[in-house]
Each structure stands twice: as structure tokens, then as C-alpha cells.
Amino acid sequence: MPVEKQKTEETTVAIEAETIHPDTLVLKIAGRLDSETTGKAWREATGILDHSSPARLIVEAAEIEYCDGSGIGLLLELHLRQNKTGGAFEIRNLRSEFQQLLSLFNPAEFEKPVNQRLEHDAFPEEVGEATYNYLKDLKLLVAFVGEIVISLINAFLNPRRVRWKDVFHVLETAGIDALPVIALISFIMGLILAFQSAIPMRQFGADIYVANLVALSMLRELGPLMTAIVLVGRSGSAFAAEIGTMKINEEIDAMTTMGIDPFQFLIVPRIVAAFLVTPLLAVYADLIGLIGGSIVVMSLGFPLVTYIQQVVSAVTYIDFMGGLLKSFVFGIVVSAMGCFRGMQTKIGASAVGISTTQAVVSGIILIVFIDGIFSVVYYYLGI
């Protein structure tokens, strides 16, 4: 085929420099100037100019057989270089079609260096901006919490208006599907706790108190906390990604213009589901953690019944309920944070990624923070 032949036969370009007058340089360019060949030609031509910087440059272009955008780029570059050094520039015998193409570009428009927009601001400016953004974020969060409270109250007053189908779907994806990973983590957690404490406790002859340690720390602290962290990673991020993608696809806007409240439609079912499922998952985590601890205690030579008795005597209902109360709060925080970040998603492919990351990070920070508050409150209440 002629088209292919053309491509393969003429993929070279030759450049010849000739000084015809002490201050006039003639650059003869011959062949095909396209994106494949221009790279070499560019280096040669600019190399020659760097050496000689003539007062007058003539490009003899009669033998340029083909010249596309890259070739035009080269001719422009030569022109620009001459402009910079104050030299004259002339192109001779360029074919009319290429001349026509070249005439579309005024070298003056390309003289400015490519200015990078990503300039660094001064340090105080950055600190100020970060603080401002942080406060703005906080304000939005407060408004969001307000809207959630209103929506939840509405949902409570009109339970029929809650989309229970969605609630059950989230219960399944965030709850039932999370059982294996929560089992794994809690079991290993119980095992590690028991194993690590068994060694020093044995030195005091207090091996059996390993059961107390595992039971108290799992029920009061680790069960709810690990559940919440798994939930942030699995479901908080998923909420942010789902809602964020809907935002990008303008689905949220469509919903709003149809008169459907996105809070009622998207956020309430997720929060209700998380509120219901997190405590259940926490109880499950407690139980599996205790089983993990029992393995170590039994391997120390105690029968299972002793372990169970020790656990029952060590923890009270209040310990158990205290942990449970925490997980209700964690459930709300995790799901609300996921939804909040999802709703905040901006435009672009990376926006969803940013939202999910933020959902996980702020979720974890809030969980730890709230856990701290609970500890202080429980301490003063004597729990």
C-alpha cells in the first residue's frame, strides 16, 4: 500500500549547515519531519544554533517532503531562538501547504516560558490556608450532623418512610459479610493478649488471671474498638466511594431535583444499618476474642471450665454494656463519616480516592477520640 510505503521509506531527515556569509547560516532540512524523526532533527538543529548563534538564519526547506505538528514545532523553535538572540529568521521554499500550517502560529504567542501553576505559597500562607480549610471542614461537619439528626428524627417519627430494603442490604454487606474478618482479627487479638500476658504473669504464679485480663480488655475496649476499625476500613470507605461516585455522576443532583432528599434516601439507611449492626458485631468480636484467650489458658494446663468461671467472675454486666454502648456510637460515627466524605466528593477520577481515604482517616481518628472520652466518663462514673 502506498501509505505504508511512504512511511517506511522516508522516515529519515537530514540537516546540513552552511555558512554563506560570516553572519548568515543556512540550515538545509531535507526529508520527513514527523513525530518519529523530529526528535533527532531537533537536537541537531538546536545544537548547531547553540554553537554558532548567527545574526541571520535561513532555513532552506525545499526538500521537506512532509511536515506535521512536530515539524512545525521545530521550525517555530528555530524562529523563537533567533528572536531570543535578536537574530533574523527566514524560511525559504517551504511547500505552500506546510507554509499555510506554519502561518497559523504566531511565534510571539509561544515566547513566554511554560509557566507552572504549581508554585509553592509562603509558609504562613499555607498554614493560614490549612487552618481555614480545617475550620471550613468543621463547619460543614456540624451542618452535616444537624441534617443527619433531623433526618434520623424524621425517620424515627415515620419509620415507614425509611428504605428498609436498603437498610437490610447494608446490614448484609457491612454486617454479615464482615463476620469472617472480624472473627479472624478478634481470635488473634485474644490469642496474642493471653499469650503476651501469660509469660510475665506466670512468674508471679498468676497464670489464671490471664482470663480476667483477656475478658476485661476484650469486652470493655478491644472488642468494640477493633470492630469499629474494621468497619471503617470495610464499610466507611465503601459508603464514601458509593456516594462519591453517585455525586460525580450527578445522581445526587438528579435526586435533589426529583424532590428526593438524598439524606433520607442514601444516608439514613446506612446510618440505621450501621447503628444496628455494629453492637452485634462487637458482641461477636468479644466472644471470638474470649475463645482465642481460652486456647492459651488451656494450653497452660487449666481446664475450660476454670477459664469460663474466671471470666464470669471477672466481668460484670456493666463492663459488657459499657462496651456495647460504645459500639452504638462507633457505628453512627463510622457510617456518618463515610457518607459525609462521600457527599464532599469533588469532580475527577482522583476525587473518589481522596474521599475514601479521608473517610477512613477521619473515621479512625474520631473513633480513638471518642473512645478516650468514654474512658474518662466511665472512670468518673466508677464503671
Place this chain on the structure above:
Amino acid sequence: MTLQKEPIIHVDKLTAGYEESVILENVSFDVYPGEIFIVLGGSGCGKTTLLKQMIGLLKPISGQILIAGRDIVNAEGEERLKVLRNIGVMYQRGALFGSMTLLENIRLALEEFTDLPPPAMDLIAMIKLKLVGLNGFEHYMPTELSGGMQKRAAIARAMALDPQILFMDELSAGLDPVTSVELDCLVLNLARTLKITFVIVTHELPSIYLIADRVIMLDKGAKGIIATGRPQELREHSENIYVHRFFNRAVSSRSTATA
């Protein structure tokens, strides 16, 4: 325009579809260098499928597609890259990379496939942006641009390596008439100055009359081409009732009754 005898795109007995549904059956046509070739047809008739076959995104069930003499269907590795270097594609919604500025979007292909020095890449990318009238927007992110500007930027990116053929999916869909005409003029200009061959999927009649050298019309029922020719000829002489209606913007009695 004088058409060369050898086609730049040769589609021969192409049968294409998804899973069990065949959408195009035994479709054959040629596109000649320098031509502005338009693919028409109603929704679901296989325009986008045909386009995806021609740019190598989908494999046909049977048949052959040659791009500048090279088989795109069975090409792999280096050979495939050679074919792909010859073509540029503008997607319906631009498909610009959202994490990169316009300049970086265009530079990407130059960085991957040429040995140009970095300042040369910048200059060439700026030239492409100037060609589509977006000079001054080098450092904008795609999301900061309007729909029409994104399309123009997508054309600039498709032209990064100065391909011989530009494929365009829905050139002027969703654009205002002024922007749409501007894009048409841009296409004419590029075809004239750079001798690029265009394969364009569009519905816009004004744009078809303005730019098309030749059109083919696909039909869902026929699973193939129901008309080929210059748009003016088809408007005046087509015997197919659907083609006639399309080019004359006529409404059939059936559709007025159901409307």
C-alpha cells in the same frame, strides 16, 4: 478532492457483536486518505461497536480490518503499537486524564513514543492546543473546562503524535450550535492542512452537510450498511425510505401518530 485509489482503512466482511447478539453482519467498506468519512445510524445500530472494532478495542467475530495496510485485528506487541501510532481517537466525553493538566495530557503520548527533548514536547503540545484554539489553557485541569473545550482538548490529545487517521465518537453531541460549527471548521481545517483522514460518528445534519465527503448509514434491522455516498446525493436520490427521511428531516406518519 481527488481520492487515491488505495484505501487507508479497509473493512472486509466484518461481523461483530457481543456474546450471542450479532450487531453487524458482513459489513465491508473502504475509507480513502484525506477523506472525512461519517458513520450514521440510529441508536443501537452498532456505530460505536464499529468504531471500537476499527480502533482495536473489540475483536470482531469474523472479518478483516486493515489500517494503513496493517491488520489491526490480529496485531500484537510492536506491530499493534505501530498501528495505534497511526490513529488518534476522540472519545464521546473526551476521556481526558483528570489528574493531569491539558499540557500533560498531550505530552503523555509524546513522552511514551518519541525521543523529543522535553522543551520540544512542551512546544509541540502547545502547538496542538493552539490548533484547537485552547492556547493559554495549558495548565488547566480537564474539570476546569466546559464540555466543548474538553472535546477540543481531546482532539488535541488525539493529534499528539500527528496520526494519519482521527476517529471521533459523537463529534458535536451535547454542544451548542456555535461551538459545534467551530469544531466542524476545525475538522475541515485539519483535514486540509494536515491531510488527516477523519472517521466521525455523528447525528448532526448541518455538520454532516458541512464536512462529510462520504457517509455510510448503518441500520439495526439490516445489521449493516443501508446507504453509502455523498450526503447531498443521499438526500436527493436515496430510495431507502429511512435514509430519505433522515436526510430530509422528514417525520413518518407512524411516528407522528405515536408522538
